[in-house]
Amino acid sequence: MLEVTPETLEQGRREPVASETKIHAMNSQALKVACSNCNLRELCMPMSLKAEDLEKIDTVVATRRKVKRGARLYTNGDKFTSLYAIRTGFFKTCITTEDGRSQVTGFQMAGEIIGLDGIVQEQHTCDAVALEDAEVCVMPFEQIEELSREVVALQRHVHKIMSREIVREHGVMLLLGSMRAEERLAAFLLNLVQRLHARGFSQSELLLRMTREEIGSYLGLKLETVSRTFSKFVEDGMVEVKQRHVRILDTDGLKLIVNNNAQSCQ
Amino acid sequence: MLEVTPETLEQGRREPVASETKIHAMNSQALKVACSNCNLRELCMPMSLKAEDLEKIDTVVATRRKVKRGARLYTNGDKFTSLYAIRTGFFKTCITTEDGRSQVTGFQMAGEIIGLDGIVQEQHTCDAVALEDAEVCVMPFEQIEELSREVVALQRHVHKIMSREIVREHGVMLLLGSMRAEERLAAFLLNLVQRLHARGFSQSELLLRMTREEIGSYLGLKLETVSRTFSKFVEDGMVEVKQRHVRILDTDGLKLIVNNNAQSCQ
DNA sequence: CGACACCTTGAAGAGGTTCAAGAAATGTGG
DNA sequence: CCACATTTCTTGAACCTCTTCAAGGTGTCG
Secondary structure, eight states: OOOOOHHHHOOOSOOOOHHHHHHTTTOOBOOOOOGGGOTTHHHHSOSSOOHHHHHHHHHHSOEEEEEOTTOEEEOTTOBOOEEEEEEEEEEEEEEEOTTSOEEEEEEEETTOEEOGGGTTTTBOSSEEEEEEEEEEEEEEHHHHHHHHHHOHHHHHHHHHHHHHHHHHHHHHHHHHHHOOHHHHHHHHHHHHHHHHHHTTOOSSEEEOOSOHHHHHHHHTOOHHHHHHHHHHHHHTTSEEEETTEEEESOHHHHHHHHHHTTTTOO | OOOOOHHHHOOOSOOOOHHHHHHTTTOOBOOOOOGGGOTTHHHHSOSSOOHHHHHHHHHHSOEEEEEOTTOEEEOTTOBOOEEEEEEEEEEEEEEEOTTSOEEEEEEEETTOEEOGGGTTTTBOSSEEEEEEEEEEEEEEHHHHHHHHHHOHHHHHHHHHHHHHHHHHHHHHHHHHHHOOHHHHHHHHHHHHHHHHHHTTOOSSEEEOOSOHHHHHHHHTOOHHHHHHHHHHHHHTTSEEEETTEEEESOHHHHHHHHHHGGGGOO
């Protein structure tokens, strides 16, 4: 049986970009591309751009790069040169310490920007691993900086992207600091499905790209706890789970789990 | 007995800025100031600035604002206008949700920049509360953006500040996601004392500006657990604790707690 | 000095982890 | 295309850490 991809789960509003796939087939790295006709534009670029500015940005986003499932886009310690806009595929970012700790800091999908961690020290402090075959737009940061001195909307956009990431992480801190296992997993599922929905996929069905262990790392739980919590949700009729294929039956119920149990938690 | 401030704990390399205190006494808001002769400059400004650029920056940092202990510099929902550089005092930032959850997302001290959370949505998403009487430099963000189009070093600096905050939050996620109570508190103390030391204070002595409950919120623990863990450290001869006054007796021991127990934790 | 906020400590209980075993899916090579 | 190895997932039982509830102590401020 074929793998059920989000594309097959729902028609969606994204075109499969079939023609491009052929064009790029012979050369997986370093390809001329253009934001100006990218169907993900509204996700990773400022909305209100003059045509001429958009053309300038095309010169920044000069190349694409493919990343096979399991491969790393960048690794802790790599020299920082570029930000990356995810075109297709799904990533996790995670930090690991010398003493063997590790933590998944996020899961990223099409239209999201990764690499921001590298700016401070001019080298990356985490790993970005593709959880399925992926393609990213490479945006050399020096060029972003240069152009954003010229194009105010781009400057503003870069600032917003970084601020958004800071606010997102606040949310994760809230989750890790104050939620119990069920609340964490419910919040996780709702967040994932909401982001997928914004990309034209189903509101209720999703295919997890990550293992239980990776979910657990992100949520500060052991994989067994993640598995048990899924089972509990199934028992309670909130979701259907078949391995990595999840169908949400009771969105409101999940929301209630996240919100309602709150007064008891500091 | 007088409150023991970090200043009295060690001579430090910071001047008390005594003269200014008088000048500002009659008017607590909106005062002309200058980065060019601020003794915290190396903490919140790019190091290598031409004199002329520094003068330009002086025009951005036009005013200061005093915040009394317990008062808020900004609140969730406030319109975002400025970033703030802490001149004196100590802040906590925290998020609260409608359903009553809350999470301290950080503690900030002199030389650190707060307000970055407000950029995305042009309004703040968390509260910044002064934990002791404080003074901040107000930096209108529109002016920062304008000037950073001109002064490359400032642009780079703004990017680095935001990236640094992202990386810091990764560290907190690691702490919340993978550490046990002792490890969290040890990491917390080491981090605080290291930042204070960078500001000229003692390596081993510190005065906590926050309650056990606030520490607990930040570390994802209940206040009783924080208290008990302090007691355990005292028993083990790692620290002396007299209310909020902490003296670290065995820095390496604390480091060992943070690092050594790691292999058991995923 | 009394009210209030903050901190400490004990005992019982809940939630999550650990260890272990087995089932289900996936990938590999003949 | 099937057999086998590997990875991933599920479930149970015992254990441990942290929380909860409760009471009392300490410090601070009007």
